[in-house]
Amino acid sequence: MKDFLTLRLYARVARLGSISAAARECGLSQSQASRIVADLEDGLGARLLSRTTRAVVPTEAGxxxxxxxxxxxxxIEDARNVVREGEDLQGLVRISMPSTMGYLEVIPRLTGFTELHPALRLQILLEDQRQDLVRDAVDVAIRLGTLSDASATAQKITTIPRVILASRRYLDKAGEPITPADLTHHRIIGGPSGVAAWAFEREGEKVAVDLQPHISVNDNEGAVVAAIAGMGICSTPCRRPRPEMLDGSLVPLLTDWARPPVEVHAYFPLGRQTRIAARSLVAYLKAGFGEPV
Known part of the structure; x- marks a missing residue:
């Protein structure tokens, strides 16, 4: 067990590039972590880490x-879980996802999974920027859109419809667009996809409108907040009506036109065996997306 903890600590130091960050993650003081790593190097008779004032990086041997x-x-962790197939899983699963997706869709669906596997620890990383799954030791990442990631394998778990939204305050001043082409005369709030053309379809008719965002936000929830504030019109994934839509402060637009839904994928890092617990978590989410939160 001591060797297991030493290996785990070393792996996190090497991936995070910081002894203090790895110590916090492993529940140790920085001095304890430093001593464990030093003892490991002494025992192996090799220098595993190169320490500078800015970072800690593995040597070639490291x-x-x-x-x-x-x-x-x-x-080791999978060996523990394989004998518990169908029973309680144990260990740690690190899952990464955009913050809005986590708040609205994923975290509320995890209660049943945590009740099924109370001994399994989940570390949820709410990151709106894409991560290096191997470097950050992420077991599974939930990502929106048709992303291509050469360092991971993907499994589609659901799709989410898109809606076009604007505040009543904005529409009272600027008027309501009746056709997709009318959007060119409005203030547009761009989201994290960075796509300038918005595609629409109605009864087999397909239209793409090139739009130049007046405001760009790298988070879907931030784009919606900007729309609520009256800054313009946004397009966002939305599985169910938001409270602001129900009370009328946010108005769905162009409802007779459909936008392509957003694909949601689970990404597993290449070069590491897909963990049993991570696979179980994704299977649970995939089944659960068929039901409302």
Missing amino acids: AEFLARAEAILDA
Whole structure:
């Protein structure tokens, strides 16, 4: 068990590039973590980490040791869980996702999973920027859109409809667009996709409108907040009516036109065995997306 904890600590130091960050993650003081890593290097008779004032990075020997250590850690945790197939899972699963997706769709659906596996620890990373799954030791990342990631394998888990929204305050001043082409005369709030053309379809007719955002936000929820504030019109994934839509402060627009839904994928890092617990978590989410929160 001591060797297991030492390997886990070393792996996190090497991936995070920081002894203090790894110590916090492992529930240790920085001095404890430093001593454990030093003892590991002494025992191996090799320098595993190169320490500078700015970062801690693996040496050539350290990188080789890291690859083998992570394989051992994953194998040990999966060995524990494989004999519990269908029973309580144990260990730690690190899951990453955009913050809005986490708040509205994923976290509310995890209660049943945590009740099924009370011994399993979940570390939820709400990150609106894409992460390096291997470097950050992420077991599964939930991402929106048809992304291409050469360092991961993907599994589609659901789709989410898009809606066009604006505040009543904005529409009272600027008027309501009747056709997609009318959007060119309005203030547009761009979201994290960065796509300038908005595609629409109605009864087989397809239209794409090139739009130049007046305001760009790298988070879907931020784009919606900007729309609520009356800054313009946004397009956002929306599975169910928001409270602001129900009370009339946000108005759905162009409802007779459909926008392509947003695909939601689970990404697993390449080069590491897909963890049993991560697979179980994704299967649970995939089944649960068929039901409302």
